[in-house]
Amino acid sequence: MFKVARVDTGDGKLVNMRSSIPVYLRLARTLQERIDSGALPAGSRLPSEPELSAEFGVNRLTIRQAVAELDRAGSVEIRRGIGTFVRAPVTRVSIDVDPLSQRIDLGSMHSREMNGSEKVIAAGPAGSAPDDREAAAHLPGALSRVDTLITIEAEPWAISTYWMPAALLPADLPQETNMVRSLGLDLTYDWRAFSATGADIGDAEHLDVNIGTPLLVREGVSCAPDGQPVLYVRRRIKGDRIRFVLNYRR
Amino acid sequence: MFKVARVDTGDGKLVNMRSSIPVYLRLARTLQERIDSGALPAGSRLPSEPELSAEFGVNRLTIRQAVAELDRAGSVEIRRGIGTFVRAPVTRVSIDVDPLSQRIDLGSMHSREMNGSEKVIAAGPAGSAPDDREAAAHLPGALSRVDTLITIEAEPWAISTYWMPAALLPADLPQETNMVRSLGLDLTYDWRAFSATGADIGDAEHLDVNIGTPLLVREGVSCAPDGQPVLYVRRRIKGDRIRFVLNYRR
C-alpha cells in the first residue's frame, strides 16, 4: 500500500511511477498526521517497527528511516528496548535577563534552587582551531582556553569555552569551579550574541545527545574595569532546555 | 580493518568483541580527525562512498551512516551527484540589536542592501495546536494567526508566525507584506526570548533544509501604545545564517 508504485514497461523491467517523494518521507508525514490529529496522543507508544513494517508493507529499515525523521523533528522519543513514544510539547526553562545590565547568566540557576556545577574538561593554550582563531580576533595577545561542562541536577546542560590572555588563567584552576569568579575580576559586558548550531562530535559526547542536536549558542566579550576586553565566552546549551528572556517592560 | 572484531566461541557462533562503539561512529571520528588534522582541508572532496567502503572494508551503508553524522555535525556538505566536501567554518551574518530599544529586526536586512521579502503562507483563525495554545497564554481573546516566509536573495531564510486579536488582522492582507507594518500600529517590545529548536516537517519544507536542522528561535510579545499586548511573534531562522548581537558598549 505504501510501496513505490511501479509499472511494467513491457520488456520486463519495472520502472518507478515517479511520485518522486520517497516512501520514508511520505511515511513520516503520515505518522506526523496521526500525531497532529490526536490519533497518537502525547505519551502514547507508536506501533513497533515490525508492526509498522507489516502495516505499510515496507521494509523495517524504511520504517526506521521515517521514525528517525520524526525523532529529529522532535515529534517522538525513541527509547531503546522499550518503544517509540509521542513527545509532549516542550516547556523550556526561562532565564530572565535584564536587557541592560544582563548581570544574570546560567549562574542564576543556582538561585533557582537547582543543583548545578561547572567542571573543567580541558585547559591550556589556544591553538589554531577555527574557534581559537575567532577568539584571537576578539582579544589581544596570546590566549589560554578553558573548556567546562555545566551540569544541573546531575544532567549535562551546557558546554562553555573561555578564552583569555594567557597571563589571566589562574595557575591553580580547580577542577570544579566558577570560571568567571575564579578570574577574580569585576567584568562588564561588551557584547553578547545568540545563534544556533548543531552538536558536533565532541559536544554530542559531553552533552549526551545525538550529533546534530540543536544547541543555543550564547557568546560574547567581557571587559575588565579599565575597559580592556579580557574574556571571550562561547556557551553551547541544549536547545530544548532553555530560553533566554529579555524583558523590556518598565 | 574497521570491521567489528569477532571471536569464535567454539560452537561455531561468532560473538562481538564488544568494543561497544559502533563501526559507523568510529568511522565518523576517524574522518573528523582527518579533517581536523588538515589531511582533508576545507573545500576538499572526500573519497566517494564506494572508495571509502573499499578502504575500510565495510558496507557502503555503514559508510553512509558515518558521513551522515558528519553532515549533521556540519563538518561536511553532501552534494548529490557530485560528492561530499569539507565545509569551511561558518561565518554568520551579524544583526546588531540595541539592547534597550531593540528597534532592529530582520527588517534591518533591507538596509543592508539585501533583497528581501516576506510572503504570507497561511492566515486564519488560531486553532488548538500546541503553539496556538501558547500564544493564547500571552494574548487576550480570540486570536488570528499568520504564517510568513522571509526570503533574502531568493533563498528562504526564516519562518515567522504572528498571533494577534482577530479584530486586528487586516481583511485585505496582501500576499507579499511587511506584517508588523501592515498592522498599522506603533508597537513597543514587551519581551523577546531566544532559544533553539530543530526544524519540523513543515519548517524543513519551507526553508528547504533537512528535518532537524538547528533553527534559532526568536519570540516575543509587542504592545500597542496603550500598553495592551497585541502581538505574539515566533520566528524560526536558519541557524547557520545569522547571529543576533547585543552591544553594551557605551
Add this chain to the structure above:
DNA sequence: CAGTGGTCTAGACCACATT
C-alpha cells in the same frame, strides 16, 4: 556516458529493558 549520492529490500545478529 560514467560517477556520484539516494532509496529500498531481505535477512542476520546485537544490546537493552521488561516480564
Add this chain to the structure above:
DNA sequence: ATGTGGTCTAGACCACTGC
C-alpha cells in the same frame, strides 16, 4: 524468554551531475 530498537551486510535500482 520475549519484545523492543540498533547495527551491519549484500545487492539492486534510482536520481542527479558533469563530461
